[in-house]
Amino acid sequence: IYKCGGIDKRTIEKFEKEAAELGKGSFKYAWVLDKLKAERERGITIDIALWKFETPKYVVTVIDAPGHRDFIKNMITGTSQADCAILIIAGGTGEFEAGISKDGQTREHALLAFTLGVRQLIVAVNKMDTTKWSEDRFNEIIKETSGFIKKVGYNPKAVAFVPISGWHGDNMLEESPNMTWYKGWTKETKGGVVKGKTLLDAIDAIEPPV
Template identity: 80%
Template sequence: HLIFKCGGIDKRTIEKFEKEAQDMGKGSFKYAWVLDKLKAERERGITIDIALWKFITSKFEVTIIDAPGHRDFIKNMITGTSQADCAVLIVAAGVGEFEAGISKEGQTREHALLAFTLGVKQLIIAVNKMDDIKYNETRFNEIKDEMTSYIKKVGYNPENVAVVPISGWHGDNMIEPSSNMPWYKGWSRGGKSKGMTLLEAIDDIAVPKRPTDKPLRLPLQDVYKIGGVGTVPVGRVETGVLKPGMVVTFAPAGLSTEVKSVEMHHEVLSEALPGDNVGFNIKNVSVKDIRRGNVAGDSKNCPPGETDTFNAQVIIMNHPGSIRNGYTPVLDCHTAHIA
């Protein structure tokens, strides 16, 4: 909805999606289709891979990383979340739907925990599908209280988290205050800022300090082979600066190559800074030589390499009840996923 209204996608495309969704009996998925570009996802009605879209507010150029909310795709969710400055946790207001998400094995619970664990320290909660519950204040407050108590356990300070009742379908409180919820007096954050809508909450995100002075580190999110261009690794700059002409080294592959060009949202950049989700074209490296989870660095300034030890914050999810000698978990570290 936000992408459509803030100019990220044209009206014709939405109309086409509307028609396709109606033909398949999934009318209410209209806006979700904007993010679900893959046909396979459309047919299952869920968001699989991480889609990057942008929209522009009066204050920010916002990149949305649409991470999946479906059990099978938690690996993709981890990769998406590890690249965000702020998480928008969308919970469904429907009776039974919210309860399923917040149950012990639920998605809502797991996503909030993952976001905090992966270093996403800012959070917004959007209580969606308010239209399904006829914009009921009691139900909203019940969900707000439950979510507030849960995110506090995870590690977030609830006072700094905006909770906004919305309808992504009808647009309530997305961009303009809704007339369907006269009881809603708005969100506030840390006593310092307040607002009514999801867009205002997004505009209130604090931009993290970007560590440009540190050596370049760019964990790869994916590697594409693009006809007429060549190999294009994609990922978010975590530290340092990436520039065309620079010779980068990929760890642990140990390959070095020159960066031909750097792009973000199809715009050519003279440099990419921490926080930028970019694609960069490289010379003489096959798409088979590097992969998601590899890390790119500047070959002339402290390139990434192997190490015997590192300090980590470790969080254990869904473990088998006891952990003994010989247990081999799957490890996720930035975008790497290692069995």
């Protein structure tokens, strides 16, 4: 949202200052969508938040749904309105494994999105900087994730898998100089095969509702 001009630099700087005062400097971007004071102090999303930004092709409304299990009803409200789900997976050691474990949140979110009728999916593997931009780690996550989203009902061949670093901006709008091994994503659509490199490309490849 920040990279696409949906929020100005002054606001981000204000959030950065407030986050630092609470000892949570790394949360400055999360706070764009976490408006409630309670959310900021706990460092989790409680309510759904709407934010708009423009891509070269679409005006996109982001519905940021809470990932925390205590607020699953709020997540259902947000997810049911979506044309496409972006499943953000933490690539860090232990974080990914916890998310896709039997009772993990990642697995639960994919199931909820499909059950609520969201048929388009983008998988963004975040925090690639914490893996030292590892191609092996990305491929390991893709293999595991493809298996469980297939069981849920998604066709992995119709899903764009993008390695990103939200903190550093890698592969968000522009190709990452840190992941030159990544040759881009390919997905099958009704109109044929679509290819792209970044998360923005994947968002622009969403098929609009008929």
